[in-house]
Amino acid sequence: MNATAHPYAPQLRVPATYMRGGTSKGVFFRLQDVPEPCRRPGSARDRFLLRVIGSPDPYGKQIDGMGGATSSTSKAVIVAASERPDHDVDYLFGQVSIDTPFVDWSGNCGNLSAAVGAFAISAGLVAPARIPRDGLCTVRIWQANIARTIIAHVPVREGEVQETGDFELDGVAFPAAEVELEFLDPAADSDGDGGALFPTGNLLDELDVPGVGRFQATLINAGIPVIFLDAATLGYTGTELQDTINGDAPALARFEAIRAHGALRMGLIASLDEAARRQHTPKIAFVAPPTAYLASSGRTVAADEVDLLVRALSMGKLHHAMMGTAAVAIGAAAAIPGTLVNRAAGGGERRSVRFGHPSGTLRVGAEARCEHGAWQVTRALMSRSARTLMEGWVRVPGDGL
Structure with missing residues (x-):
């Protein structure tokens, strides 16, 4: 065997942020940072996120990835600057299966929606002119999975996202800053599924x-x-x-x-x-x-x-x-x-x-x-909180994407 030959591809080093949003956790990416083949829908993107999260895992633990072996912690988010009028960012959510090689793109994650605004501000995806020095920054989010708008009111102090605070959320052990969310026209879908508030036309x-x-x-x-x-x-x-x-x-x-x-x-x-x-x-x-x-x-x-x-x-x-x-x-x-x-x-x-x-x-x-x-x-409202847990790079084997 040639001593210089190496059958294994090196690991990819991809900028990422690990965040809690509401009672969920997920790995957040800027669209521009993921590998080029993963910037559009398809098998490459799904394989990449599966490997990041550590799925499929027949042991159900996601030990070799960032997932936490529950539906609340087996999630990925991709955020990009929006080209849509009156929106700051596009938000795409992937629910990663734990034990099967499958990423479900059919819906939104409301909990992680609370973290999207903060991530967008910190990642430089919101125009600086829209970020107050102190107060609330209104981040206009296009939820790409369901083709609807979410408005996040993110607290800002001295031009930076304020993550600490005294807002308590049952299901989360520690208090943090409150993020108010507005879900506009929430009876929605992206591909014709259902369509109406009551798809059958009946309340019962x-x-x-x-x-x-x-x-x-x-x-x-x-x-x-x-x-x-x-x-x-x-x-x-x-x-x-x-x-x-x-x-x-x-x-x-x-x-x-x-x-x-x-x-x-x-x-x-x-x-x-x-x-x-x-x-x-x-x-x-x-x-x-x-x-x-x-x-x-x-x-x-x-x-x-x-x-x-x-x-x-x-x-x-x-x-x-x-x-x-x-x-x-x-x-x-x-x-x-x-x-x-x-x-x-x-x-x-x-x-x-x-x-x-x-x-x-x-x-x-x-x-x-x-x-x-x-x-x-016409609108639904609730308060959640969000916090950055870790930021830097996530590493995944470079083969098979």
């Missing part, structure tokens, strides 16, 4: 799932497509924590069967077998009227602290808190009388709702109106 539908049962459901597309179910119908109270659901394989299989039939009814897939290739959307959640429960932190959430209880699944597992996009859907559905979410919250019209999730509580607002017999949600 009945799903008949062979071998599982019949279920009333609210099928809504706001922030992200979500299938809402009644907890009692499923045999739950709405107070369940992760171990109760995630340790029950038959229950997870039932949820996935219901999710697949709901996706078909919503027009997100053409056949049931497509659901396995579309894990990020739709989400599935179950709701219940308020009652006291013990959150995963050990704190007791009193019944009078919340308007309803919600538990949601992401990528086949019960989420430890609440996905930001699902929170948008909760706010939208709660604002519309007749949905399962609105009923669980006590009915009537409302502009905001506080719900209980496994880690604690969260408030979300939504502005809804009915025009010519059709409901529209």
